[in-house]
Amino acid sequence: xxxxxxxxxxxxxxxxxxxxxxxxxxxxxxxxxxxxxxxxxxxxxxxxxxxxxxxxxxxxxxxxxxxxxxxxxxxxxxxxxxxxxxxxxxxxxxxxxxxxxxxxxxxxxxxxxxxxxxxxxxxxxxxxxxxxxxxxxxxxxxxxxxxxxxxxxxxxxxxxxxxxxxxxxxxxxxxxxxxxxxxxxxxxxxxxxxxxxxxxxxxxxxxxxxxxxxxxxxxxxxxxxxxxxxxxxxxxxxxx
Amino acid sequence: xxxxxxxxxxxxxxxxxxxxxxxxxxxxxxxxxxxxxxxxxxxxxxxxxxxxxxxxxxxxxxxxxxxxxxxxxxxxxxxxxxxxxxxxxxxxxxxxxxxxxxxxxxxxxxxxxxxxxxxxxxxxxxxxxxxxxxxxxxxxxxxxxxxxxxxxxxxxxxxxxxxxxxxxxxxxxxxxxxxxxxxxxxxxxxxxxxxxxxxxxxxxxxxxxxxxxxxxxxxxxxxxxxxxxxxxxxxxxxxxxxxxxxxxxxxxxxxxxxxxxxxxxxxxxxxxxxxxxxxxxxxxxxxxxxxxxxxxxxxxxxxxxxxxxxxxxxxxxxxxxxxxxxxxxxxxxxxxxxxxxxxxxxxxxxxxxxxxxxxxxxxxxxxxxxxxxxxxxxxxxxxxxxxxxxxxxxxxxxxxxxxxxxxxxxxxxxxxxxxxxxxxxxxxxxxxxxxxxxxxxxxxxxxxxxxxxxxxxxxxxxxxxxxxxxxxxxxxxxxxxxxxxxxxxxxxxxxxxxxxxxxxxxxxxxxxxxxxxxxxxxxxxxxxxxxxxxxxxxxxxxxxxxxxxxxxxxxxxxxxxxx
Numbered sequence: 001x002x003x004x005x006x007x008x009x010x011x012x013x014x015x016x017x018x019x020x021x022x023x024x025x026x027x028x029x030x031x032x033x034x035x036x037x038x039x040x041x042x043x044x045x046x047x048x049x050x051x052x053x054x055x056x057x058x059x060x061x062x063x064x065x066x067x068x069x070x071x072x073x074x075x076x077x078x079x080x081x082x083x084x085x086x087x088x089x090x091x092x093x094x095x096x097x098x099x100x101x102x103x104x105x106x107x108x109x110x111x112x113x114x115x116x117x118x119x120x121x122x123x124x125x126x127x128x129x130x131x132x133x134x135x136x137x138x139x140x141x142x143x144x145x146x147x148x149x150x151x152x153x154x155x156x157x158x159x160x161x162x163x164x165x166x167x168x169x170x171x172x173x174x175x176x177x178x179x180x181x182x183x184x185x186x187x188x189x190x191x192x193x194x195x196x197x198x199x200x201x202x203x204x205x206x207x208x209x210x211x212x213x214x215x216x217x218x219x220x221x222x223x224x225x226x227x228x229x230x231x232x233x234x235x236x237x238x239x240x
Numbered sequence: 241x242x243x244x245x246x247x248x249x250x251x252x253x254x255x256x257x258x259x260x261x262x263x264x265x266x267x268x269x270x271x272x273x274x275x276x277x278x279x280x281x282x283x284x285x286x287x288x289x290x291x292x293x294x295x296x297x298x299x300x301x302x303x304x305x306x307x308x309x310x311x312x313x314x315x316x317x318x319x320x321x322x323x324x325x326x327x328x329x330x331x332x333x334x335x336x337x338x339x340x341x342x343x344x345x346x347x348x349x350x351x352x353x354x355x356x357x358x359x360x361x362x363x364x365x366x367x368x369x370x371x372x373x374x375x376x377x378x379x380x381x382x383x384x385x386x387x388x389x390x391x392x393x394x395x396x397x398x399x400x401x402x403x404x405x406x407x408x409x410x411x412x413x414x415x416x417x418x419x420x421x422x423x424x425x426x427x428x429x430x431x432x433x434x435x436x437x438x439x440x441x442x443x444x445x446x447x448x449x450x451x452x453x454x455x456x457x458x459x460x461x462x463x464x465x466x467x468x469x470x471x472x473x474x475x476x477x478x479x480x481x482x483x484x485x486x487x488x489x490x491x492x493x494x495x496x497x498x499x500x501x502x503x504x505x506x507x508x509x510x511x512x513x514x515x516x517x518x519x520x521x522x523x524x525x526x527x528x529x530x531x532x533x534x535x536x537x538x539x540x541x542x543x544x545x546x547x548x549x550x551x552x553x554x555x556x557x558x559x560x561x562x563x564x565x566x567x568x569x570x571x572x573x574x575x576x577x578x579x580x581x582x583x584x585x586x587x588x589x590x591x592x593x594x595x596x597x598x599x600x601x602x603x604x605x606x607x608x609x610x611x612x613x614x615x616x617x618x619x620x621x622x623x624x625x626x627x628x629x630x631x632x633x634x635x636x637x638x639x640x641x642x643x644x645x646x647x648x649x650x651x652x653x654x655x656x657x658x659x660x661x662x663x664x665x666x667x668x669x670x671x672x673x674x675x676x677x678x679x680x681x682x683x684x685x686x687x688x689x690x691x692x693x694x695x696x697x698x699x700x701x702x703x704x705x706x707x708x709x710x711x712x713x714x715x716x717x718x719x720x721x722x723x724x725x726x727x728x729x730x731x732x733x734x735x736x737x738x739x740x741x742x743x744x745x746x747x748x749x750x751x752x753x754x755x756x757x758x759x760x761x762x763x764x765x766x767x768x769x770x771x772x773x774x775x776x777x778x779x780x781x782x783x784x785x786x787x788x789x790x791x792x793x794x795x796x797x798x799x800x801x802x803x
Contacts, residue, residue, distance in 0.1 A: 117333055117334060119296070
């Protein structure tokens with residue numbers, strides 16, 4: 001046990017997105033004068049701030065929104081960026097963590113539900129590529145689905161990363177005396193992480209049991225127009 | 241391991257199916273694959289599993305992934321296995337799984353026999369499809385009003401050297417051809433079917449020939465006896481054995497052919513050293529040969545389809561054949577023009593086709609306009625080839641050619657073109673016969689005057705066309721020459737500048753060295769002076785000391801005396 005622990009000990013890293021490209025997810029949900037603008041996209045935090053204003057202007061122009069949207073969009077983006085930056089200097093401790101990522105999203109006429117594992121320690125991971133493969137394999141033609149999937153993945157990774165920072169901070173505070181950084185046992189970290197010991201031990205197989213296969217495969221639904229409208233109406237009602 | 245049919249990694253070959261085994265095809269570059277082992281290739285490509293850095297990445301786990309994926313694919317090799325199908329069945333990071341999947345796919349261990357992936361995305365409006373050929377409803381024709389379709393230009397990549405030899409052999413068996421060259425048809429033995437290259441025996445009573453060997457062997461068919469056969473030596477022997485034609489003789493031959501056309505007796509008289517048949521065969525061998533004859537005859541038919549633009553590609557030309565090829569290029573235009581006249585539909589030079597049709601319509605426009613038009617229509621390779629050829633020629637005999645060329649320009653409109661080109665080519669031919677050439681232009685100028693009435697039946701556009709083409713070539717060559725000259729000058733000047741700079745530097749260095757030397761000498765001198773002065777000082781001190789002490793002694797003695 002101990003030898004394994006030392007093998008998987010990792011030096012603390014500066015906070016960043018655990019993906020190949022350090023893009024953060026930005027979500028917007030603004031309502032002005034009865035017009036509702038919902039959007040979700042990835043942003044490069046190293047772009048200059050002037051880009052934010054330009055992007056907001058372009059969005060307002062392209063989508064023909066009321067001019068009152070402009071300051072709100074800018075402010076929202078900037079506050080999310082600021083949150084990111086506040087975490088940036090902190091140490092993030094990732095360890096060897098494989099978490100399940102769940103997808104449950106509706107994009108235009110497509111509904112996807114999916115579940116799979118993602119290794120937070122794998123800094124080569126690319127949500128966009130995964131989304132591309134998924135869409136190709138499932139034969140999805142709607143070009144908006146891919147980016148939505150990638151965004152959902154990114155958002156979840158972002159959440160987990162933030163959690164890592166906060167818990168690392170807490171650990172440091174609680175164990176002020178100790179010098180070495182802590183080794184995260186999976187049990188200590190967020191409950192979502194998998195118990196690697198159990199799964200990857202010598203005795204067990206990496207191949208899932210057949211009955212579980214259906215849980216981990218993507219489920220694709222194509223909605224008709226009425227269903228789409230119904231869903232939207234339900235959302236709005238629940239949102240208000 | 242689980243029970244599975246024995247795997248046989250077959251490199252792309254078909255072996256007869258054996259009932260007990262299932263054969264799976266994998267590419268030969270993946271023959272390193274083995275079920276029971278992990279190969280170096282895999283270790284290199286998927287390092288994460290073999291570094292022992294994490295509990296979730298071990299060789300055992302990798303092997304499980306790999307085996308599962310390959311087996312899954314082999315359940316149905318004709319179906320394409322997608323990543324999404326397998327990732328639901330495997331525990332582990334999807335990115336890593338994807339990497340393993342892609343690795344196996346690139347090495348052909350999976351999806352090797354499966355159809356390629358479907359076209360990604362839908363056929364969106366903004367997706368551009370590139371289609372070959374003209375769009376539907378549009379027919380590409382030679383001129384706006386004609387109906388003859390235009391085929392895409394085909395680039396011939398044949399070595400021009402080959403073209404010279406082969407052209408004599410590829411002549412299609414047209415009736416006109418046999419009329420002209422009836423004497424020279426290759427003879428086939430009746431019994432064995434070989435070419436009668438050596439002497440052959442002709443059966444007197446009938447039209448039956450037997451080659452030498454067959455005659456000797458005695459198989460000349462039934463009902464024929466030896467006496468009935470008459471020996472006839474092969475006429476072609478001389479040609480087949482390759483009589484040597486010097487440049488001068490070739491010149492003469494061409495000259496006389498143009499002058500006398502079909503009259504072989506006169507031609508052979510002119511050439512003197514060669515027989516009638518020799519002349520004819522030599523002429524055939526020259527790629528433009530037949531066209532000369534035809535043009536001299538003024539007849540419209542020609543069988544010289546093989547006179548293609550092969551000769552126009554002088555990229556790698558052996559020096560010995562240089563002359564021939566240069567002739568080819570020039571005459572190529574001429575010959576090609578003749579082809580056009582035939583309306584030869586199986587012509588392989590569509591670019592020239594275009595040339596012709598455009599020229600005929602504007603026969604009266606100025607020369608430069610035509611050159612401009614032609615330069616747009618003629619393919620770049622042809623232009624380049626013409627320019628190169630013209631450049632080569634012009635660089636050899638610049639002044640001479642200019643005279644001839646420009647001198648003939650005036651004659652072009654109402655004179656024949658062939659002599660002018662011929663003169664140009666002759667002018668550039670050999671260095672030895674330079675004097676001859678100088679006299680020749682004047683001769684041929686006179687000739688061209690004489691032969692005006694004879695050659696006036698060659699249509700004007702042909703001549704103009706060829707003239708324009710050569711004009712273009714000459715202009716391009718001229719430009720190239722100038723450019724080359726400029727370059728040389730620039731190089732020369734740069735070299736001089738560099739030299740001057742170097743000289744300057746050298747002299748500076750020398751100056752510094754001299755100064756250093758001087759300094760050293762002065763330093764030495766100063767050192768010496770210093771020492772000398774030091775010595776002097778010591779002396780003075782000594783003397784003063786000595787005087788001082790002696791005085792002191794004196795005083796002491798005085799005082800002691802006193803006391």
